[in-house]
Amino acid sequence: MINRELIRIKVVQLTYGYYQNGNRNMDAAEKELLLSLSKAYDLYNFLLGLIVAITEEERHRIEILRKRAEREGLQMPSERFVNNKFALQLEENKQLNAFLANQTYHWGDDIEVVRRICDCIENSEVYNEYIASEDDTYEADRELWRKLYRSIIENNDLLDAALEDKSLYWNDDKEVVDTFVVKTIKRFDPANGVDQELLPEFKDIADRQFAIDLFRSTIMNAETYQxxxxxxxxxxxxxxxxxxxxxxxxxAIAEIVNFPNIPISVSINEYVNLAKLYSTPRSGGYINGMLDSIARHLVETGKVLKPIPEPRQRRFIKGHTDKRNSHPSVEGPEESE
Incomplete structure (x- = not known):
């Protein structure tokens, strides 16, 4: 599940923190990096578990409405949502249940958040169209949850705040992790039953090693790259x-120099986007030009054996006068092994 976009985010965060920390210990920092990535995978499982928690809350609500209908002679509530085939399959998933069984935090601890999300769902057009529809296929049930997730669970300020309270590691993870939850919903197949596979923490060992190597090369070669x-x-x-x-x-330079299979243009684009997210408003354009110039120099001098990307617009050096958040240059590596 953990992809290189998320790894780059974590390496940026950890490298920034590493230089801010007076006790620079590489081994401890690498352990922190892997822990932060593991926490992102925890978030993936918790967000899948949220679908189950919502279903359980709706089941409780339906039971209350059913008893009231029996008592007062009212129309029985629809049970279609709580019998959603995809949600029931997810609820019984062996892999998800094994994960949740080993956690101290459960969605029941934040039941008010779950209830508020249920209220949003019940008032949504997607939900009401589903309840009125005669399409009772598994595909329709799965598609409902894809739509609900995209429209209500993504970009949900209440949920985001609750998650941030639970783990500082999740502050910047949810947007990326959301994409993997949606991908998982789309991958579910009724034929797999309770054994449906969820996404693994790492697609392969190479991605885990990429995280370690990128961080280590960034720190160990700081003086050269600066x-x-x-x-x-x-x-x-x-x-x-x-x-x-x-x-x-x-x-970015560490990636360009040390990972021959990643095109230069990909590396530059990824870190320009991170600059727009984490640094000053003008940083993206400045870093774009700087990295383009550095990459061309490295290729021309034989330090990097990659194709030179098409010329990029150079918008740096003389025009960069933004002094906000300016700090002294990061010092070179002084790590303690």
């Missing part, structure tokens, strides 16, 4: 770069 940045900035005062800009470019 020299590349200084040379690319020509006469501009390198020390006035925003602290996060330096961190992001340092990691």
């Amino acid at each position: 020299q590349y940045m200084s040379e690319a900035s020509h006469n501009w005062d390198f020390s006035r770069l925003a602290y996060m800009d330096v961190v992001i470019m340092q990691i």
